[in-house]
Amino acid sequence: MTERRMMLELQVNGEKRAVSVRAADTLLDVLREELGLTGAKPGCLTGDCGACTVQVNGIPLKSCVMLAVEAAGSSVKTIEGLNNRRLQEEFIRQAAFQCGYCTPGFLMNIDALQSACPNADAQVIREWVESNLCRCMGYLEIEAAIRSVMTGTAGNHRE
Numbered sequence: 001m002t003e004r005r006m007m008l009e010l011q012v013n014g015e016k017r018a019v020s021v022r023a024a025d026t027l028l029d030v031l032r033e034e035l036g037l038t039g040a041k042p043g044c045l046t047g048d049c050g051a052c053t054v055q056v057n058g059i060p061l062k063s064c065v066m067l068a069v070e071a072a073g074s075s076v077k078t079i080e081g082l083n084n085r086r087l088q089e090e091f092i093r094q095a096a097f098q099c100g101y102c103t104p105g106f107l108m109n110i111d112a113l114q115s116a117c118p119n120a121d122a123q124v125i126r127e128w129v130e131s132n133l134c135r136c137m138g139y140l141e142i143e144a145a146i147r148s149v150m151t152g153t154a155g156n157h158r159e
């Protein structure tokens with residue numbers, strides 16, 4: 001039996017895209033397999049780790065648990081389309097990653113936080129990113145990078 005497919009139209013990183021999808025495809029499947037955007041990572045595939053986080057209409061969402069068809073007509077931003085130099089450079093400056101598998105998800109989530117809540121305090125920041133998990137490191141460097149970007153200071157986790 002042939003699989004039923006349908007056309008999905010959406011904007012991805014500012015470009016109009018039309019792609020053939022199956023009803024059960026997740027947004028993560030389509031981004032990675034149909035559009036070749038592999039920055040959003042498959043981790044748990046159950047919505048728990050945040051490695052697959054992208055922004056849909058500016059809202060950070062786990063693309064592994066969102067059906068692609070639910071994104072019809074939406075504007076999707078992935079790590080490939082992120083242009084937040086300050087945030088990206090701060091992660092490098094603070095060495096806030098080891099293998100980097102979790103990093104795209106963190107960056108997409110924090111970028112959304114900067115827009116939604118630019119004055120977020122430490123508690124809000126912690127709660128905002130608590131659904132992003134990192135298996136390699138403690139969160140000190142990551143927290144320091146986020147705090148530094150959010151407050152506009154150039155702190156260091158060792159300070």
Ligand code: FES
Nearest residue numbers: 043044045050064
């Ligand atoms: S892969 Fe989507 S939340 Fe873990």
Ligand code: FES
Nearest residue numbers: 098102134135136
């Ligand atoms: S740096 Fe490896 S999972 Fe976070």
